[in-house]
Amino acid sequence: MLRTAIHDVFLHRSLVVRVRYVSTPSTSATPSSTAKDFPPILPQRKHKIDLHPAPKRIESASQPTPQPTPISSRKPVATSPSPPEPPKKEDDGVKMTIQRDIKHAEDLGILKPASPDATVFRKLIHSTWELTKFYFRGAKLIYARQGEIKAIKKRASSGGAPITRFEGRLIETQRRDINKVIPFLVIAVLLEEVIPIIAIYAPFMLPSTCLxxxxxxxxxxxxxxxxxxxxxxxxxxxxxxxxxxxxxxxxxxxxxxxxxxxxxxxxxxxxxxxxxxxxxxxxxxxxxxxxxxxxxxxxxxxxxxxxxxxxxxxxxxxxxxxxxxxxxxxxxxxxxxxxxxxxxxxxxxxxxxxxxxxxxx
Known part of the structure; x- marks a missing residue:
């Protein structure tokens, strides 16, 4: 019996001590005793969230506001130069010259102009055909003129009227054209499109009737x-x-x-x-x-x-x-x-x- 009573007393004291250190302190305790017996409970901090992009910084009102620069004191802004125009090709100049020559001949009635509503391709075919006919007529004129010159020379050699200046110049022109007509016809048959270019760079190769x-x-x-x-x-x-x-x-x-x-x-x-x-x-x-x-x-x-x-x-x-x-x-x-x-x-x-x-x- 005695041993049982002593065991109960010690058990009771152990429970009291344990409850004292675990239980929440009462509100009536003084601040000094509370701070001495228990450490303060710190509040939990929230994790900082890094924002991307960062918000713009708002300048304080104390900083001076920059004044706009007067127009008269502003420096001219250097503008980037415009890209240079591409150089004109020599072929473009030759094409324009040939087109002007054909247009001039059409205005004079030497070449027949194409229909106004014709397409570019049809106008090109028409101009080529008109130039072909013009060159053919020029070569034919040299051949027909040969008979006239023979008659002039025969008249002068048989005691008739002497050769006039006009006839003399015609004979000289015919002589020059005859020397040119055969190479010209070869070029006209093989490479007709280069004849206008020859008229620009080598005009001495063309007969007078084909210019x-x-x-x-x-x-x-x-x-x-x-x-x-x-x-x-x-x-x-x-x-x-x-x-x-x-x-x-x-x-x-x-x-x-x-x-x-x-x-x-x-x-x-x-x-x-x-x-x-x-x-x-x-x-x-x-x-x-x-x-x-x-x-x-x-x-x-x-x-x-x-x-x-x-x-x-x-x-x-x-x-x-x-x-x-x-x-x-x-x-x-x-x-x-x-x-x-x-x-x-x-x-x-x-x-x-x-x-x-x-x-x-």
Whole structure:
């Protein structure tokens, strides 16, 4: 019994002590005793959430607000340069030139224009066909003209009326065209589309009957500009050739100096390609033609009756500058030329005219 009672007493004390340390303290306890007996319970913190993107920072009102810069003090903003235009291809310029030549011929009634409502493809086919007919008619005209020239020569050789200046120029033109017509026909059959390009870069290859009016004007203009450029740049060469002239005659052999034959060909509107031997042959043939043309001009006395186009052509063929030349000045230059060669013998035709070509510089 005694052992049981002692066990109960110890068990009771153990329970009291355990309850004291586990149970919640009463509200009547003083703060000092509570802080001494139990540690304070800290509140749980929430995890910080990182926001992306971060919110914009709001500037405080205390910071000064930036003032806008006056317009007068603002620096010009450099703008990026616009991309350069692509360079025009040379083929585009050739196409435009050919189209203008065809349009000009259509306006003059030489070529028949296409229908206004035709497509681009049909217009191209139409222009090609019209040019083919034009070239065919030009080649046919050279063939038909040959019979007329034979009749003129037969009349003059049989004691009839002498050859007039118009007939003489027709014979010379026919001679040049015959030398060109066969190569031209070969090109026309094989590569017809390159003929307008040849008229731009190599006009000497085309017969006179196969040139459109705009092509003819452009060819003559280029020859005149080339002659003017040569006269202004080859002054020392002119002076050197003048010193070799004797008794109003300059032999053709004097043009064997480098550059002399090329210069004279350019002044006379002759092709300058090839070697000097070929250039001298062209100069001799041209001056012989001019000698015969001078004789016909003097014999027919047609100086005052020449048309403006024929007068300018005659002056240009004798190496005169035609840019800015009036009709009266052209007549005066041609008269001076004819008066200078009127009394020269026929055997001095080339040397006398070559000397005149140098004298008037």
């Amino acid at each position: 459109l009016p705009a092509q003819r004007e452009r060819i003559e203009g280029k020859k005149a500009l080339k002659a003017l450029s040569t006269i202004s740049s080859a002054r020392p060469l002119f002076l050197a050739l003048q010193a070799k002239s004797q008794d109003g005659k300059l032999p053709l052999t004097a043009l064997r100096e480098p550059g002399s034959a090329t210069m004279v060909c350019s002044i006379l509107r002759l092709p300058t390609f090839g070697i000097d031997l070929l250039r001298l042959w062209r100069i001799r043939r041209h001056l012989r033609f001019i000698s015969n043309d001078d004789r016909l001009l003097i014999h027919d006395d047609v100086l005052k009756t020449l048309t403006k186009e024929d007068l300018y052509q005659a002056v240009a063929e004798r190496g005169f500058v035609t840019q800015g030349l009036s009709l009266k000045d052209s007549q005066a230059r041609l008269k001076w030329w004819l008066d200078s060669v009127k009394d020269s013998p026929p055997e001095d035709g080339v040397s006398r005219r070559l000397s005149l070509l140098m004298e008037r510089r």
